[in-house]
Amino acid sequence: MSQRTLPLLIIxxxxxxIYILDQRLRAQDENDDKTQRVMNEIVGTMFNKAFxxxxxxxxxxxxxxxxxxxxxxxxxxxxxxxxxxxxxxxxDLMTMAFKYQIVLCPRPQDLLLITFNHMDTIKELVKDNPxxxxxxxxxxxxxxxxxxxLSDGEFQLIRHTLLVLFQDMQIRVSIFLKEKIQNPNGHFxxxxxxxxxxxxxxxGLIRWFxxxxxxxxxxxxxxxxxxxxxxxxxxxxxxxxxVTLLGTNMYSTxxxxxxxxxxxxxxxxxxxxxxxTPNPLxxxxxNLLAKLMGGMEVQKLLNVDAAFKVNLxxxxxxxxxxxxxxxxxxxxxxxxxxxxxxxxxxSTELARIAGEFDEGGSPTERHGNKGxxxxxxxxxx
Amino acid sequence: MYHKxxxxxxxxxxxxxxxxxxxxxxxxxxxxxxxxxxANVVNMxxxxxxxxxxxxxxxxxxxxxxxxxxxxxxxxxWCVLPSRDLLVLTSQKGIQxxxxxxxxxxxxxxxxxxxxxxxxxxxxxxxxxxxxKYICVGVSSGSVLVFDVPSKGSNITLSEVLEEHKEAITxxxxxxxxxxxxxxxxxxxxxSGRLCVWKSGEDFQLLNKIPGFDxxxxxxxxxxxxxxxxxxxxxxxxxxxxxxxxxAEVNAHARWIYSLDIAPFTGLLISAAEDxxxxxxxxxxxxxxxxxxxxHMYNECVTDTQICGAKFCDGDGYAFAVTGYDLxxxxxxxxx
Numbered sequence: 001m002s003q004r005t006l007p008l009l010i011i012x013x014x015x016x017x018i019y020i021l022d023q024r025l026r027a028q029d030e031n032d033d034k035t036q037r038v039m040n041e042i043v044g045t046m047f048n049k050a051f052x053x054x055x056x057x058x059x060x061x062x063x064x065x066x067x068x069x070x071x072x073x074x075x076x077x078x079x080x081x082x083x084x085x086x087x088x089x090x091x092d093l094m095t096m097a098f099k100y101q102i103v104l105c106p107r108p109q110d111l112l113l114i115t116f117n118h119m120d121t122i123k124e125l126v127k128d129n130p131x132x133x134x135x136x137x138x139x140x141x142x143x144x145x146x147x148x149x150l151s152d153g154e155f156q157l158i159r160h161t162l163l164v165l166f167q168d169m170q171i172r173v174s175i176f177l178k179e180k181i182q183n184p185n186g187h188f189x190x191x192x193x194x195x196x197x198x199x200x201x202x203x204g205l206i207r208w209f210x211x212x213x214x215x216x217x218x219x220x221x222x223x224x225x226x227x228x229x230x231x232x233x234x235x236x237x238x239x240x241x242x243v244t245l246l247g248t249n250m251y252s253t254x255x256x257x258x259x260x261x262x263x264x265x266x267x268x269x270x271x272x273x274x275x276x277t278p279n280p281l282x283x284x285x286x287n288l289l290a291k292l293m294g295g296m297e298v299q300k301l302l303n304v305d306a307a308f309k310v311n312l313x314x315x316x317x318x319x320x321x322x323x324x325x326x327x328x329x330x331x332x333x334x335x336x337x338x339x340x341x342x343x344x345x346x347s348t349e350l351a352r353i354a355g356e357f358d359e360g361g362s363p364t365e366r367h368g369n370k371g372x373x374x375x376x377x378x379x380x381x
Numbered sequence: 382m383y384h385k386x387x388x389x390x391x392x393x394x395x396x397x398x399x400x401x402x403x404x405x406x407x408x409x410x411x412x413x414x415x416x417x418x419x420a421n422v423v424n425m426x427x428x429x430x431x432x433x434x435x436x437x438x439x440x441x442x443x444x445x446x447x448x449x450x451x452x453x454x455x456x457x458x459w460c461v462l463p464s465r466d467l468l469v470l471t472s473q474k475g476i477q478x479x480x481x482x483x484x485x486x487x488x489x490x491x492x493x494x495x496x497x498x499x500x501x502x503x504x505x506x507x508x509x510x511x512x513x514k515y516i517c518v519g520v521s522s523g524s525v526l527v528f529d530v531p532s533k534g535s536n537i538t539l540s541e542v543l544e545e546h547k548e549a550i551t552x553x554x555x556x557x558x559x560x561x562x563x564x565x566x567x568x569x570x571x572x573s574g575r576l577c578v579w580k581s582g583e584d585f586q587l588l589n590k591i592p593g594f595d596x597x598x599x600x601x602x603x604x605x606x607x608x609x610x611x612x613x614x615x616x617x618x619x620x621x622x623x624x625x626x627x628x629a630e631v632n633a634h635a636r637w638i639y640s641l642d643i644a645p646f647t648g649l650l651i652s653a654a655e656d657x658x659x660x661x662x663x664x665x666x667x668x669x670x671x672x673x674x675x676x677h678m679y680n681e682c683v684t685d686t687q688i689c690g691a692k693f694c695d696g697d698g699y700a701f702a703v704t705g706y707d708l709x710x711x712x713x714x715x716x717x
Contacts, residue, residue, distance in 0.1 A: 001453050001473060003498045058498040103687065103706075106636070108613075152613050153549065153572030153597035156637070157502060163397040164420050164453060167707060183685060187707065190657050190685045192635075199596075200614050201632040203658075206675060208629045221677030224658060227635050 003058035015118030016094035041078035106197035108155035117247030192225035402690025460510030464532035471505035519550025570598035611638035644698030653691035
């Protein structure tokens with residue numbers, strides 16, 4: 001539907017990912033320098049100029065498969081490593097968080113405020129790095145230019161496009177269940193109380209007008225909910241009070257248990273029909289990846305110890321929570337290292353991978369055979 | 382006033398789209414058909430009135446010569462004409478028309494889609510059957526396509542393109558009271574809230590252009606010459622179609638309105654929004670003053686649901702049905 005959805009999708013999902021990784025790294029007691037370095041590198045990749053320009057080009061949304069690949073690549077832009085199972089959990093968490101924000105979004109244009117909340121918090125996380133902050137501000141200026149002229153109807157189209165992508169995702173997240181914003185069946189709680197969105201009127205009034213447009217009568221009816229008048233509007237400027245809390249960091253003062261996304265047997269994630277068709281956008285998406293990788297500095301992992309792994313899996317029984325996996329990896333939690341390489345090699349390798357994708361992937365590849373192949377291939381570079 | 386009945390399960394959940402429920406009542410066969418859009422698929426259920434038999438069918442969006450299409454469907458609705466009923470699907474790629482049971486596609490109209498994607502999305506949305514032989518469909522450019530439909534067969538032709546809207550069409554409705562004396566036959570609405578009122582014919586005639594107030598009109602109805610419009614701000618406005626005079630404004634919902642419907646025989650109006658509320662109102666026309674009365678009758682909260690479709694199941698408004706985003710059921714209510 002909307003051709004302008006991708007930038008908002010990537011920035012918001014990336015933002016949630018950064019919140020989670022930041023919280024995780026602090027919980028793992030990584031020293032501040034290392035954490036900051038990881039953050040800087042991830043943020044730098046996400047707000048890379050060429051990358052954002054590519055995203056801002058009018059285009060259809062990526063499939064879940066391609067989206068996940070791009071976000072994984074961003075997550076691995078630093079020396080930090082996530083094993084596939086952790087990446088799965090991370091993806092589940094960030095998609096459900098963003099889905100919550102889209103669903104609860106009071107007016108469609110508030111999607112932009114949610115995006116700005118993410119960007120404001122990220123700027124705060126990297127505030128000691130002025131060039132990064134400038135990079136983010138530059139992106140924000142572009143977003144303001146592209147999105148503020150859109151009407152509420154056009155924003156709603158963007159929102160509907162996103163809602164199709166997240167349709168039927170009902171993963172239960174501990175922190176949501178605990179805060180009573182998600183029901184045990186996975187659906188989000190929608191309050192019938194509170195302030196109405198900015199520009200709206202509180203339900204309950206009928207007004208009649210004469211032919212000259214003058215109000216001649218008014219009556220009231222019971223609205224059933226307990227709504228109050230709208231509060232002030234959030235700021236759409238480079239900085240300002242966004243008013244809404246959607247998109248702010250809900251993990252900023254967590255406990256380890258809260259971070260555990262509980263996957264139960266009732267989770268439904270129906271394969272989307274679209275994923276079964278050969279994806280003509282696959283080459284496009286991989287070209288984007290090639291650009292990403294081309295823009296990266298060469299990083300040779302000479303010393304494996306320099307790389308550290310983040311494990312997002314918490315065993316229910318293990319109150320210690322997250323552990324850094326050192327040498328004792330199980331068969332199932334293979335850690336895959338990705339090395340960034342120089343331009344040419346990356347492009348040819350990716351062209352080969354693009355060929356793989358054209359055959360069409362299986363829809364239910366959550367622990368993706370395709371994904372593993374791609375990552376394994378990148379490993380050989 | 383109403384109580385909940387047994388829901389009808391559908392094969393996949395409803396997508397968040399305006400007016401995402403269409404109902405066709407087939408009295409001679411004691412059946413009611415329901416359609417709900419899920420991404421690139423339309424779920425069709427046929428329910429027998431005794432509640433014992435349900436049969437399902439799924440229709441796919443079409444896309445040129447591609448075998449399977451991922452083109453997203455914006456709306457599906459039945460068009461009831463004197464000679465035949467057709468099921469119309471509007472998508473990103475074009476307009477499909479089927480026989481009413483969804484068995485055969487009788488017509489396909491492809492939209493002009495640009496080679497490289499443009500910033501403005503391309504799609505068709507807004508469906509209405511007008512008088513004896515017209516089916517009108519809206520387009521994202523603001524155009525309204527008028528199709529001439531023969532009493533049988535597939536020789537459907539595009540007879541006219543109406544260009545009065547500048548923004549994407551959101552919904553369209555034809556006069557549903559059955560009163561042939563009504564001058565206005567069709568109302569079209571767009572993303573800017575503009576409403577155009579038309580008289581059908583060989584050449585459609587624009588009777589009035591009612592300006593919007595900077596908010597999208599997502600659902601519209603036309604009954605006894607009165608335009609009933611639901612907006613993104615949660616308000617409902619009643620206009621006199623031909624003159625454009627505003628009769629009344631209702632602060633009806635706390636979120637975007639997704640669906641309006643009228644029961645033509647009784648004047649019951651149903652409105653549904655993302656705020657989880659379905660509200661039933663009663664409209665009546667005071668003949669002497671030519672003014673419209675609207676009275677609130679009933680509220681129903683569909684807990685934790687962003688409602689995207691709400692329609693009466695019959696012309697009296699004895700029963701209504703509701704769909705919601707991510708819900709795989711059609712929830713039904715009947716008068717107590």
